[in-house]
Amino acid sequence: MGHITFIEHSGEQHTTPIEEGKSLMQTAIDNGIPGIDADCGGVCACGTCHVIVDETWIDAVGVANDDEIMMLDLTPEKAKTSRLSCQIKTTAAMNGMIVRLPEFQM
Amino acid sequence: MNSLTNTSDESVATSPIPTMPAVEFIEQPIADVSTVALEDIDVSNPFMFRQNKWQSYFKRLRDECPVHYQKNSPFGPFWSITRFEDIMFVDKNHTLFSSEPVIVIGDRPADYMLDMFIAMDPPKHDVQRQAVQGAVAPKNLAEMEVLIRERTVDVLNDLPVGESFDWVEKVSVELTTRMLATLFDFPYEKRHKLPYWSDLASGSPEMTGGMIQADERVAGITDLMTEFSQLWHTKAAQKAAGEQGGFDLISLMQSNENTKNMVDTPLEFLGNLVLLIVGGNDTTRNSMTGGVDALNEFPQEFVKLKNDPSLIPNMVSEIIRWQTPLAHMRRIATQDVELNGKTIKKGDKVVMWYVSGNRDERVIDNPDQFVIDRDKARNHLSFGFGIHRCMGNRLAEMQLRILWEEILQRFENIEVIDKPKYVQSNFVKGYTELRVKLTAKNH
Ligand code: HEM
Numbered sequence: 061m062g063h064i065t066f067i068e069h070s071g072e073q074h075t076t077p078i079e080e081g082k083s084l085m086q087t088a089i090d091n092g093i094p095g096i097d098a099d100c101g102g103v104c105a106c107g108t109c110h111v112i113v114d115e116t117w118i119d120a121v122g123v124a125n126d127d128e129i130m131m132l133d134l135t136p137e138k139a140k141t142s143r144l145s146c147q148i149k150t151t152a153a154m155n156g157m158i159v160r161l162p163e164f165q166m
Numbered sequence: 167m168n169s170l171t172n173t174s175d176e177s178v179a180t181s182p183i184p185t186m187p188a189v190e191f192i193e194q195p196i197a198d199v200s201t202v203a204l205e206d207i208d209v210s211n212p213f214m215f216r217q218n219k220w221q222s223y224f225k226r227l228r229d230e231c232p233v234h235y236q237k238n239s240p241f242g243p244f245w246s247i248t249r250f251e252d253i254m255f256v257d258k259n260h261t262l263f264s265s266e267p268v269i270v271i272g273d274r275p276a277d278y279m280l281d282m283f284i285a286m287d288p289p290k291h292d293v294q295r296q297a298v299q300g301a302v303a304p305k306n307l308a309e310m311e312v313l314i315r316e317r318t319v320d321v322l323n324d325l326p327v328g329e330s331f332d333w334v335e336k337v338s339v340e341l342t343t344r345m346l347a348t349l350f351d352f353p354y355e356k357r358h359k360l361p362y363w364s365d366l367a368s369g370s371p372e373m374t375g376g377m378i379q380a381d382e383r384v385a386g387i388t389d390l391m392t393e394f395s396q397l398w399h400t401k402a403a404q405k406a407a408g409e410q411g412g413f414d415l416i417s418l419m420q421s422n423e424n425t426k427n428m429v430d431t432p433l434e435f436l437g438n439l440v441l442l443i444v445g446g447n448d449t450t451r452n453s454m455t456g457g458v459d460a461l462n463e464f465p466q467e468f469v470k471l472k473n474d475p476s477l478i479p480n481m482v483s484e485i486i487r488w489q490t491p492l493a494h495m496r497r498i499a500t501q502d503v504e505l506n507g508k509t510i511k512k513g514d515k516v517v518m519w520y521v522s523g524n525r526d527e528r529v530i531d532n533p534d535q536f537v538i539d540r541d542k543a544r545n546h547l548s549f550g551f552g553i554h555r556c557m558g559n560r561l562a563e564m565q566l567r568i569l570w571e572e573i574l575q576r577f578e579n580i581e582v583i584d585k586p587k588y589v590q591s592n593f594v595k596g597y598t599e600l601r602v603k604l605t606a607k608n609h
């Protein structure tokens with residue numbers, strides 16, 4: 061099954077089980093991870109599910125597509141490995157992955 | 167039906183400033199929607215909200231014709247998009263639906279040449295937005311919170327208890343004005359000009375069915391430009407003298423590569439100022455009033471709130487959904503688009519009625535109910551979605567949160583004692599007056 065670790069801006073860590081095929085955003089919400097608002101419900105239109113993927117994991121996850129980049133450009137906290145978690149489908153290959161939350165969602 | 171009446175005469179020709187002929191909407195009773203043929207339904211009527219007909223009209227459109235064409239409204243032909251999912255589709259697809267040249271239902275009068283990024287497509291939109299959004303980013307807001315709370319407390323402490331007064335004037339307008347003055351670091355003693363300018367910019371009959379005539383608007387906008395050019399130059403001089411720039415918008419524009427010379431492109435400068443003034447004014451103001459109105463209409467929610475003030479953040483989202491301070495945004499189709507069985511032609515005007523999508527029973531349970539602990543209250547349309555999503559959403563939420571936190575400290579009840587009065591507009595869904603009476607809290 062595997063797990064993914066979310067690290068809040070404060071440093072607090074939360075580990076969630078992977079349910080393959082579920083989006084990373086939904087995984088976070090279903091496990092009560094604070095700091096993800098998901099105002100648009102997961103359709104890449106609000107930017108409030110922003111996560112920063114640990115650099116060593118970005119290849120496994122893939123980079124943002126054009127629509128996603130446009131939304132990410134709206135947040136001042138955008139980093140090189142920023143993604144919108146609603147656009148990431150979790151897979152078993154993500155076992156052990158670390159993603160960080162920004163200080164604020166926009 | 168109301169009509170767009172030309173009431174101008176030679177007085178316009180002698181006006182010193184070239185202006186559009188005056189137009190004015192005359193209010194008439196709006197028919198019950200069940201008596202109107204589908205094709206005749208015209209939701210651009212600026213009295214829809216005032217006469218409380220909007221819910222029945224939009225419900226009929228959502229149920230019977232969710233992508234609806236009105237071919238001869240006073241604002242020209244337009245498509246109405248009324249279901250939540252369809253609005254999301256249009257808002258997200260900025261390449262299919264352009265925001266240029268304006269985002270309200272009517273076209274702008276010839277003399278109204280403001281350039282604002284809300285009405286620009288990429289890449290220009292992105293550049294300008296990125297230059298100013300830092301000012302209202304959550305990080306900056308955390309620094310502003312103390313000041314905003316202080317100003318909120320001042321306003322609330324001055325309110326009369328046990329007697330009738332207008333909440334719109336004494337609270338909503340006053341607080342949003344102070345907030346805008348803070349945001350711009352605008353001379354505090356002149357702050358009352360800010361909401362006046364906002365009303366001028368968003369209230370033209372041609373664009374939104376409002377009541378502001380062209381000559382008044384032109385005079386006001388000229389004054390705005392003078393004041394802000396002055397403010398710009400004062401700040402530039404302070405900066406040149408080595409003073410630390412503040413977190414206000416003008417200072418931020420001056421320290422950003424892309425906007426540091428904006429004062430030299432007056433239409434753009436003006437446009438961005440007006441955008442922030444209008445964006446931050448009517449919307450927050452009417453949410454401040456709407457919350458009081460909603461809690462009176464649903465008194466059991468007020469009880470819930472007093473029993474559990476930790477519901478405030480969720481309630482704030484619910485207020486913003488329930489109120490939907492901006493009823494619509496408009497787009498122009500850039501190519502033929504199929505939507506819900508209709509073909510929208512390239513060049514057609516497309517109006518996303520957020521006010522309808524926020525009451526779409528397909529997506530939101532009991533949408534006409536105001537429920538402060540509603541599940542997924544944040545999933546509303548009031549801030550729009552996609553690349554134009556409201557830049558001031560966190561600021562607005564913060565102000566409303568602070569307001570309600572401080573209200574609960576002081577007042578046991580806010581009783582609405584007269585029928586609310588509403589703005590004449592098809593764009594701004596809001597109040598001109600809400601008379602209330604306060605009951606103090608027993609400590
Ligand atoms: C409850 C309060 C508010 C509501 C309901 C609201 C609503 C909206 C809506 C519907 C849009 C257009 C979204 C779209 O086209 O998809 C928008 C854009 C915008 N709003 Fe707000 N707004 C609010 C408060 C504010 C405040 C306080 C500010 C500024 C200080 C602000 C500044 C802006 C700006 C600059 C844009 C343009 C964004 C862009 O085009 O990229 N708004 N707002």
Ligand code: FES
Pocket residue numbers: 085097098099100101102103104105106107108109131144145146147
């Ligand atoms: S939930 Fe809105 S962009 Fe991901």
